Amino acid sequence: AQSVSQHNHHVILSEAASLELGCNYSYGGTVNLFWYVQYPGQHLQLLLKYFSGDPLVKGIKGFEAEFIKSKFSFNLRKPSVQWSDTAEYFCAVSRYSSASKIIFGSGTRLSIRP
Amino acid sequence: DAGVTQSPTHLIKTRGQQVTLRCSPKSGHDTVSWYQQALGQGPQFIFQYYEEEERQRGNFPDRFSGHQFPNYSSELNVNALLLGDSALYLCASSLEHGSYEQYFGPGTRLTVT
Numbered sequence: 205a206q207s208v209s210q211h212n213h214h215v216i217l218s219e220a221a222s223l224e225l226g227c228n229y230s231y232g233g234t235v236n237l238f239w240y241v242q243y244p245g246q247h248l249q250l251l252l253k254y255f256s257g258d259p260l261v262k263g264i265k266g267f268e269a270e271f272i273k274s275k276f277s278f279n280l281r282k283p284s285v286q287w288s289d290t291a292e293y294f295c296a297v298s299r300y301s302s303a304s305k306i307i308f309g310s311g312t313r314l315s316i317r318p
Numbered sequence: 319d320a321g322v323t324q325s326p327t328h329l330i331k332t333r334g335q336q337v338t339l340r341c342s343p344k345s346g347h348d349t350v351s352w353y354q355q356a357l358g359q360g361p362q363f364i365f366q367y368y369e370e371e372e373r374q375r376g377n378f379p380d381r382f383s384g385h386q387f388p389n390y391s392s393e394l395n396v397n398a399l400l401l402g403d404s405a406l407y408l409c410a411s412s413l414e415h416g417s418y419e420q421y422f423g424p425g426t427r428l429t430v431t
Contacts (some may be wrong), residue, residue: 208360225349236418248361248408248422294360303349303412305374306420308360 206231208295208309216315217285225312227295234300237242237278239269240308242292253294254278255300265289287316320345322411322423329397330429339394339426344412350392351420352384353408359412361408367392368414396428 211226226263229235239251252263269280278295295309322344331337349368353361354419363376367386381397390411396403406427410420 240422247424249423250419253419296360298418301418303414303416303420305351305363305366305376305419306353306361306410307363309354310360311358 206297206307208307210293210295210309210312212312212317213310214313216317217269218317223279223285223289223314225251225293225295225314227278227280227309229276229278229295229297229307231276231297231299231307236298236300237269237271238296238298238306239267239278239280240294241265242294242311244291248294248297251280251290285314287318290314290316296308297316322409322421324407324409324423324426326426327424328427328429330431332431333399333401335397335399336395336397337397337428339396339406339407339409339428341392341394341409341411341423343390343392343409347413347416349387349412349414350390351410351412352392352394353410354378354424355406355408356425357405366409367428399430401430404428 207230209228237254240248241251254261254271262268293312296306298306325340351366352364354362366374370386383395386392406425408425409423412420
């Protein structure tokens with residue numbers, strides 16, 4: 205079955221701490237991988253994406269993610285978080301080379317203490 | 319460049335009623351997908367429309383139906399509403415022969431009482 209697992213339901217960090225959010229997927233075949241963010245009161249926005257090539261991808265606002273094919277993982281990282289990073293983060297997967305349905309994880313709520 | 323727009327923003331309905339939600343895709347996009355996001359959960363895929371046809375469908379009952387118009391805009395219809403249909407309904411648009419990214423609208427918050 206196709207699925208995405210996010211290991212942490214709620215993460216609380218202080219400003220300037222480093223962040224790593226875990227994501228594993230189960231999907232038959234080659235995939236597109238995404239991280240989306242949902243800031244309070246705002247709509248879902250794309251943080252970064254991986255389609256092919258360099259497995260280390262950089263996104264907006266200093267976020268990056270690494271695709272490790274052997275581990276079916278796509279973890280999100282940021283060296284130093286800010287209060288404005290408080291949001292819900294969703295890892296997602298879709299079939300490679302298509303705009304087909306996206307399968308989302310259940311999300312990780314990130315709270316940053318000022 | 320207009321992004322994805324959805325209407326209405328909020329809606330309150332009673333069990334058993336029917337509802338129609340609307341979506342206008344991002345300019346230049348030809349494919350529309352609908353997702354349901356229950357509170358505290360990730361979005362779940364309902365169906366996708368391309369060339370006015372339903373192309374893919376998720377694990378949702380036939381009470382959920384849709385339509386795509388020649389201008390690529392789309393409607394989601396839900397019949398015989400249940401309390402469990404209360405959720406944020408998201409529309410996403412993409413370009414069939416493009417970058418495979420889906421752009422999401424702000425959603426319609428449906429509350430069923």
